[in-house]
Amino acid sequence: MSRAAVRPLLVVNPRSGGGRTGQTFAAMLAPIEAALGPVQSSFTERTGHAIELARDAARAGAPFIVAVGGDGTFNEVVNGVLSSGFPEVPVAIIGQGTGGDFLRVLGVEHRLDRYLAAITSGRTRRIDVGRARYTTHEGTPGERYFVNILSAGMGGLVDQYVASTSRALGGKAAYFGSSLRALARCREGRLRTSLSLNGETSEHRIATYMIAICNGRYFGSGMKVAPMAEIDDGRFEVVSIGGASKVAFAMTSQRIYKGEHLGKPGVQHLPCDKIFMDLENEDARSVFLIDLDGEPVGVLPLEIDLVPQALVLRG
Numbered sequence: 001m002s003r004a005a006v007r008p009l010l011v012v013n014p015r016s017g018g019g020r021t022g023q024t025f026a027a028m029l030a031p032i033e034a035a036l037g038p039v040q041s042s043f044t045e046r047t048g049h050a051i052e053l054a055r056d057a058a059r060a061g062a063p064f065i066v067a068v069g070g071d072g073t074f075n076e077v078v079n080g081v082l083s084s085g086f087p088e089v090p091v092a093i094i095g096q097g098t099g100g101d102f103l104r105v106l107g108v109e110h111r112l113d114r115y116l117a118a119i120t121s122g123r124t125r126r127i128d129v130g131r132a133r134y135t136t137h138e139g140t141p142g143e144r145y146f147v148n149i150l151s152a153g154m155g156g157l158v159d160q161y162v163a164s165t166s167r168a169l170g171g172k173a174a175y176f177g178s179s180l181r182a183l184a185r186c187r188e189g190r191l192r193t194s195l196s197l198n199g200e201t202s203e204h205r206i207a208t209y210m211i212a213i214c215n216g217r218y219f220g221s222g223m224k225v226a227p228m229a230e231i232d233d234g235r236f237e238v239v240s241i242g243g244a245s246k247v248a249f250a251m252t253s254q255r256i257y258k259g260e261h262l263g264k265p266g267v268q269h270l271p272c273d274k275i276f277m278d279l280e281n282e283d284a285r286s287v288f289l290i291d292l293d294g295e296p297v298g299v300l301p302l303e304i305d306l307v308p309q310a311l312v313l314r315g
């Protein structure tokens with residue numbers, strides 16, 4: 001088949017949105033094809049599958065690839081495209097998730113016709129991505145791109161609990177219950193960090209329950225952790241939330257929903273385009289976990305580089 005004849009690929013996560021996508025996708029296909037023309041659809045069968053599907057489609061010459069799912073599916077599609085050798089293949093999203101934190105930054109109303117209008121508008125934009133290197137839960141070196149936010153500390157613990165919680169009551173309820181469980185188990189991390197911005201490097205010691213490296217603005221189902229972040233400005237906003245106690249940390253965390261945590265005691269904000277961090281206190285290592293675009297991927301030490309304008313977003 002010639003590259004030109006290859007159809008756009010829809011990577012569909014049937015388990016996204018609390019399992020609703022698997023039930024509703026058949027009814028979505030007619031309006032999707034009416035807007036985009038004939039497409040190829042592939043259902044994901046397991047975690048990581050969307051990476052393979054997107055990578056293969058980019059190599060086969062798909063004109064663009066659409067993630068039909070939540071933040072996790074979009075992250076996997078991005079990783080597939082950026083590791084394919086064809087990073088210029090545009091990616092798009094039809095949001096079906098429970099969290100939808102990256103979608104909030106894009107500002108598309110959560111309706112199928114609005115997603116399709118964005119994709120068919122002919123608009124593309126380039127955005128920055130983060131490339132993270134860390135240690136996986138199996139103890140091997142891990143590397144993965146993120147488009148939205150990578151956090152270390154309590155966020156990764158929340159992820160683990162969210163993954164084992166029913167989403168039937170919706171994303172907010174799942175995150176709330178999981179956050180309480182994670183709060184009981186988390187530990188303050190004493191971090192040794194090295195931050196760079198435009199080639200200037202500085203060393204910092206940061207005591208924190210949660211540190212977020214932000215390309216986008218929202219995580220945890222609508223918490224506005226980095227209100228100043230832009231996905232295409234060539235820098236990350238690093239936001240760390242510490243506190244004199246877990247209770248103080250929890251009180252400050254509540255302010256994140258409205259983006260009112262900045263400037264409060266225990267909160268630090270630093271920009272960077274490169275960061276290295278590791279723990280000085282080993283007692284926190286097993287609970288100071290990495291959440292990468294909402295997925296639990298591993299533990300510290302962690303090294304992140306910003307790759308400017310790496311991704312072509314369609315819509």
Ligand SMILES: Nc1ncnc2c1ncn2[C@@H]1O[C@H](COP(=O)(O)OP(=O)(O)OP(=O)(O)O)[C@@H](O)[C@H]1O
Pocket residue numbers: 013014015016017018044045046047048049069070071072073074076096097098099100101171294295
């Ligand atoms: N067939 C499958 N069975 C089980 N898990 C899957 C399957 N396909 C994909 N996954 C995994 O489902 C997880 C959640 O996907 P996704 O983030 O897209 O949906 P969501 O959790 O509903 O949305 P959000 O992250 O926006 O809240 C991802 O880790 C993905 O790898």
